[in-house]
Amino acid sequence: MSGPTPSARKGDVRRVMRLFTHDRRRLTFVAALIVVSSLISLASPFLLRDLLDVALPERNTALAALLALGMIVVAVATTVLNVIQTRQSTVVGQSVMHRLRSSVYRHLQRLSLGFYTRTRTGEVQSRIANDIGAMQATVTSTATSIVSSGTTVIATFVAMLALDWRLALVSLVLVPVFVLITRKVGAMRREITTQRQERMADMSAMVAESLSVSGVLLTKTMGRSDELAARFDRTSRELADLEVRSSNAGRWRQSSIGIIIAVLPAAIYLAAAFTLSGGTGPVSIGTLVAFTTLQGGLFRPMMGLLSTGADVQSSMAMFRRVFEYLDMPVEVAEPEQPHRPQGVTGELRFSGVGFRYPGADRDTLTDIDLVVPPGQAVAVVGATGSGKTTLGYLGARLYEPDTGTITLDGVPLDRWARPELTAAVGIVSQETYLLHASIAENLRFARPEATDAELVRAAQEAQIHDLIASLPESYDTIVGERGYRFSGGEKQRLALARILLRDPQVLILDEATSALDNRTEAAVTEALRRASAGRTTLTIAHRLSTVQDADEIVVMDRGRIVERGRHQELLDRGGAYAELVHGTTSTPVGAPVGATVVGTADTD
Missing domain, CATH: 3.40.50.300 (P-loop containing nucleotide triphosphate hydrolases)
Structure with missing residues (x-):
């Protein structure tokens, strides 16, 4: 299956971003909380450096207590801010989901009768329930994840440069590799997601048609229960296989990133050893510990940012299916200047x-x-x-x-x-x-x-x-x-x-x-x-x-x-x-109303 063109993807992304415009003020507040929380959390590595390099070697208990208290305050403050930010971001996400569901439902109500004669009922239900429902996690957390991770990555990198620019460069050597791997994983997931949603739509249509009163009557009278059960079993099995493929798509690639992140501290220690032997200025123990702490804080949000990008690519398949309905022309449209009479004669x-x-x-x-x-x-x-x-x-x-x-x-x-x-x-x-x-x-x-x-x-x-x-x-x-x-x-x-x-x-x-x-x-x-x-x-x-x-x-x-x-x-x-x-008629021409009549309902 060929993917959409880059221009189509850009158009879809812009369209998704427009869904959040109604909540600009709340998003601004959430972004401010995220920025403040990220900046406060950066204080911990510097407090740790001073604790290891100054307070402990000098046995300054007052300074050590002050630095430890500062680390506790940072932890409490970031936790409180994160709780507030999570609640606000969830409200924004649910607001977007509500408007999207309502927009789709209202638009479907405006479509002509012809649309429903050509479309399976289960297909419509699947797009409203399954597709929009599956987008919920992405819509609820994507915007805040991007702001949070992006802010943390930038602030952490600046802090790493402030600690030691040489070690910072060593840490960033493999970032392009991470980005490339994550993009490929996202493309794989997007393709699988499209197939998965199609199978879910097939299953919804099958359930709506075969388990309604009319469907059950038809199935039982035609003796097709076993065949329909077999068809449902095949569709369910295909869906289960796609779920497994989606869950494991790019798993080895993502694991390789985890391995690289795990060994990076060793690379930093090795680089610190070379700085000592090269005479370019020793790296203190406090700086080294603070740097590796920051390094861990850098790669977690970076991976979160890349993972969010992969999730967005995957979700675009569902957004595209919903946008297909929203883009359907309204054949019987409401007039721009509607006629509203005071009375009706009825011609x-x-x-x-x-x-x-x-x-x-x-x-x-x-x-x-x-x-x-x-x-x-x-x-x-x-x-x-x-x-x-x-x-x-x-x-x-x-x-x-x-x-x-x-x-x-x-x-x-x-x-x-x-x-x-x-x-x-x-x-x-x-x-x-x-x-x-x-x-x-x-x-x-x-x-x-x-x-x-x-x-x-x-x-x-x-x-x-x-x-x-x-x-x-x-x-x-x-x-x-x-x-x-x-x-x-x-x-x-x-x-x-x-x-x-x-x-x-x-x-x-x-x-x-x-x-x-x-x-x-x-x-x-x-x-x-x-x-x-x-x-x-x-x-x-x-x-x-x-x-x-x-x-x-x-x-x-x-x-x-x-x-x-x-x-x-x-x-x-x-x-x-x-x-x-x-x-x-089976009675003479002109027979009175109520005479026996033979005929069927017209369905043209």
Whole structure:
């Protein structure tokens, strides 16, 4: 796998650094604490030198006590400052993590429906939970580690030069070797980290898909449990291998650095011996001990700095995966000057609308001209794949049309503020989704401030109140994951109650009664007819018994409108609508609502 270009890496690093700009003041305070702590800690070697070279040889107990007390004060002061600095740096890191998680979640909320039809749910979860979670340690400690280690290295080197410049040069001979080894280790870890996060995403997707209620039902009915378990085992084993590789990447190279650091004091002692024999000025015992103490204090932060660099390179793989989501264009964007009307009459108009799904080989909708007048009911019918559902999605602005315009009360939908648009246009889709929460919480998802009486009224309109009231916990009943404690018809009625509670002026009903039995469908249809009084209603239907009383019926075929008119008018014409009626109903043409109907939900 080839790594990113240097320019890409520099761009990523700058982008990561920008994440900390919101906490500049706190970071400045942390940096000040680090600098003060580093400078104070440098006093210990000099105190030790004077203790060994002056106080002890001269048997000056007062000076020895003062120097020892100074070393104790230095230790206490640096410890206190480090505790304060650690807490502040953790606060900064968690603040950055919070903003990053929130930014990703908010951006994902703004992406169009098309993104979620192309992306595995587990993949999204993995990037938010695994990738951002794995970055936490780096974000929390990286900035402070760089400042702390960098300050300590510079201050220690200056102190070593002050003690003896010759020994300082000996200590720095191998620094370039350390840097080269650490950079290679970081590159290795970055590549392995990318593969590891991909395997974690695969595992998350597998768990989300196979261990949901739908996934378990499919697995058990198809007898694929053993095969899925084997697939999970392979993915888990690959992940375990990558974890081992990541942990051991460059371990021998790093160990060689440890060996070099361990033998450096011997090199310093040898260099001190040469200074004595060479007549260039003897090195005192105190200076030698103080220097080796400083040397240990130099290489620890230097290795920490290099290690942090390797961790940053490794973390860039995760940052890059998160930035990929943040960089995805928002296809359905909020307008710069949003339209916020005081009231909504509800005229929905499609003018020359065309649309094609990404990657599709043909247009889903072509040159659609349709007006849904305020307070009237328009039904859209057609064979599966004719574009009915897509038309409804465009009417709710879940997608943007490729050509043409869609207006509500004469204002293009892309100029409406999102809150006002969702309050004005409500959609009940054929894919009913309920939260793993109580019935009341599911209903209040549409309007959190709704009273109990309003919940009951909406449930009565959707013909579901009697069922809810018969349950032991009534509206506090937990619906289960995706509402699997209820039948398909019951879930659709709950979804209807939820949208009626929101009380939009425009209703888009996409197969809203497709899962109901004939008797319940008749009752719900009548309830919807009453609830739709004064509302603009666009009904997308495959079961033609639900649309016979519409003010206008629009017939679609292959993304185009081929007929329009009222029920009897279209039957008398004997065209596409008549063919649909004769092809889908088992009762005479014009049969009353509630007659037996055969048909499936449209999913175009």
